[in-house]
Amino acid sequence: MWVVQPAHHANHAPNISIIHINSIYRAAHLIPIYGSQFVSLNLQHYQTYDSFQKFYVNKYADHHAFEITS
16 A cells, blocks of 8 residues: 655645645545554544544555556
8 A cells, every 4th residue: 555644845834735626536545554652532533634644545445446546
């Protein structure tokens, strides 16, 4: 599986931009890389991107994702 992480500028600000809706091909299924520490029981799904630094891209989520990433 591929590993992805958010990009940052030299001053540690997130590298973000606005993209056109037509440039989105399909959604990606991301699996957090948990590391060696326990995950808090209070962690909510909407906090995931802020709580983890790296993610696996799950190319086995469905057959369309597998075809695109293979």
